[in-house]
Amino acid sequence: MSKVLVTGGTGYIGSHTVCQLLQQGHDVLILDNLSNSSLAVLERIEEITNQKPEFVEGDIRDKSLLNSIFSQHDIQSVVHFAGLKAVGESNEIPLTYYDNNVSGTITLCQVMAEHGCKSLVFSSSATVYGDPASVPITESFPTSTTNPYGASKLMVENILKDLQASDPAWTIVLLRYFNPVGAHQSGLIGEDPAGIPNNLLPYVTQVAVGKLAQLSVFGDDYPTPDGTGVRDYIHVEDLAAAHVNAVSRLENFSGTCTFNLGTGNGYSVLDIIKEFEAVTGKKVPYQVIERRAGDIAECWADPSLANRELEWKATRGLEEMLADAWRWQSQNPNGYRD
Template identity: 60%
Template sequence: MKVLVTGGTGYIGSHTCIQLIEQGHTPIVIDNLCNSKEMVLDRIEQVTGARPAFMQGDIRDSAFLKHVFTEYSIDSVIHFAGLKAVGESVEKPLKYYDNNVSGTLNLVREMHAANVTSLIFSSSATVYGDPTSVPIKEDFPTAATNPYGRSKLIVEECLQDFQHANPDWSITLLRYFNPVGAHESGLLGEDPQGTPNNLLPFVAQVAVGRREKLGVFGNDYSTPDGTGVRDYIHVVDLADGHLAALDKMASQPGTHIFNLGTGQGNSVLEMVHAFEAAAKRSIPYEIKPRRAGDIAECYADPTYAKTILGWTATRDLQTMVEDTWRWQSNNPDGYGD
């Protein structure tokens, strides 16, 4: 199957490209490189022996997308391209609505024009807002607490409305929790430009000496140690979830919604201590005020994905932190310049 992967040089997109190639699919990557580097394609080729076709451009550019769909006979789209920093979204909401919402609507318009009717959308557990209970099931109420989450929720609602009006389409919404880890080769991992917005890449950069210490946002939540609890899922497990959705759902018309998580929550300090054990060094940190838009506790009930997709996360916390440390220690400056 020829799969257009938007945001395919990004963290999750690049790992998904590897899994696509290894399962016999052909990824075609588009990315504007606003938060990734073209060098990632070299790493994908090192791991798999195959280099994905790549076109640099923005999903908000209709002419660019028309060219992509004309150039390649696309069977399905996996849509990762989007901005993802909660804190930045609070400061720059219009930037997030423009990129995440307008960009997705433009992509769907061009898919429709090209008669490509299968879409897997990279959504987020943030669409559940501050849940009244955990673990979170797919039928829980949705109510985002920040513009990033709201942009994902708006897109979900737009896609559901569109699919209802176009019943031959297959649209899969994958709500994933907190991706961490790296490819076991140590060749690919998370390399955010600027200051990391997510926990583990920040911890890794402290461990390798790029940053002085970690800021822990809040230690007064109603959790076992007062720090926020999240469902951390290995990025390769997450990529495998996309492959399972592609295999099972791409040819099934309808809107399909799945949580991708482990079903287990870990606190910020638990993650820090696990990383210290893997890296065999201490991670200095300081407690800071809570961050706008954050919630206390969030982890998945992944039963539905297991039942329908036959997918389950298999990599444990130790593997997550060991793979992250292998990536960061082998690439102290990430992908470099």
Template identity: 50%
Template sequence: MSPPSTVLVTGGAGFIGSHACVVLLDHGYEVIVVDDYSNSTPQVLTRVERIAGRFVGAVYQLDVRDRRALSAVFDRHAVDAVMHFAAYKAVGTSTRMPVEYYDANVGGTTALLMTMHEHGVYQLVFSSSCAIYGEAGPGPLPETTPARPTNPYAASKWLCEQILADVCRRCPEYTVLNLRHCNPAGAHPSGLLGEDPRGTPENLMRCVAQVADGRQHRLRVYGNDYPTPDGTAIRDYLHVMDTVEAHRVALDHLADGPGMHVYNLGVGRGSSVLDVVAAFSAVSGRPVPYELAPRRPGDVAALVADTSAVARDWGWRPTRGLTDSCRDTWRFQQLNPNGYAGSARRPGSKR
């Protein structure tokens, strides 16, 4: 089986998806994007093309749950493989809107699978999450760790994984590479791409950046009574460029054999909330004041991935650390103080 040349990217204007598009274009792939812009903006793809120096093959505004609209995309393009990023992803919001999360994440995945099957497309790279491990322990956690999701977001990803596994058992023509990534962080080093969610951000790194930039008064630290060295929650923060490069490498391994193959993506060590605050303050040269708040429902004390399997099988390892994630997030914040709503500043320009 030859490597795919045309890749459909769902959620291609989102945080991870947009960075994936840059890497795919850089490696010569034809990229087709679908996105409903519910948590993104079309302007992102203009920046993707600016960075890559190539045009995205085609862009469609649609919800992946709309099978008729999605099917029309497959009718127009000879898609070889799909990278599926389109999903709701905020843990805290998922506890308040569980039905919406199951509808979007599980419903979107089943609609995509049915459409792929109708068009004879059987290669999928699925962007999952180490959040499915839940309260499994401090880690590092291998892929064999039983899933114990503690919130609807994580549970929705786990349900998608079970559906994909069932499809692969029933239909031997499918190859699914299921990538459970840890917390994506950072931004493109150019400062043109980063995380810019609509509404109030829930991602820690984005919140810290806004506090350092003076756009929020202080950071709310949810819980300081966890069984961790400083009492705050520990996570494995993986630079978004490492995240998407691993997804790109996955395309080379779709030919390794049919079925579903599961890999963790992470750096293999954790950082607490206060570790992130200290690292970001050091990079930005700005204080990051914070206030303590009660734990959020659905959060766990620690979540760190064992990534030895992907290193062994693919030779993939992350090349960036927490300092890199803080530095690139800060650059994006400085160049885009209002997110994608305003024009990016030139590097070195003043506020």
């Protein structure tokens, strides 16, 4: 099996993907600056897989470090997660987001090209669809963005498409995630946001575990069945499986391809709260506050292209997503700091 460099591999989605890559027989090297993750993840990955991935602490913007990694290791492909990802924060510090997400990817690709490694899976986002005119969303929908985080993802997509067009030796898979939730069924790894969570489910679980007093629901006046935002929630283990399939696809494909990763089902914020309470028996007090800048009413995927061409399908339902998220949070009330 091939040697895969996973940037951001100790992060939420990265760590779950690393586990599955190792279990599928791949040799994995993680590069992470630990800005939003913990070294404890490496021990948890080893506990799950009985294998310890190689790890380098560092930043994708550090060209000399990248050169030394590619000089010392025969890396055949890169799965690129490293990036800042909070929509709200991106509105406050846009330059930081563009520097990290866009400049970092350019540096990574320059070094990859210098070392003849031209196979890349990129972690993109459904935010590249902006405020879609209709749902479900297919890959052919027009792209636009409503915040700097989404704009940085779309810029990188366009850069990678231009790169591949300029040099057909590149093989690039762009994966547009909808809303990743859940955790490894062991409860050993999961989502551990720094500070107040930006995403709904870790906010819900932190209220349920007593870390936060109540959930803030951003707006109940959207044109949706109950007035709250509707999203396509996908289990992080299903998402990780799509990356493993994408790495295999790199070996017998050339060009750039783009896939939506979602379940094709939309759930509102209030749906999530009700289902979480039913699954866990925990009450989640909430308060409706004003809408958040950059949020949209509804967003869910048509994942049929990934079903066909990536030979991938989301298999875990909402109940399993919520149960796994709660197992992680209840076993690790303070995340990896426990």
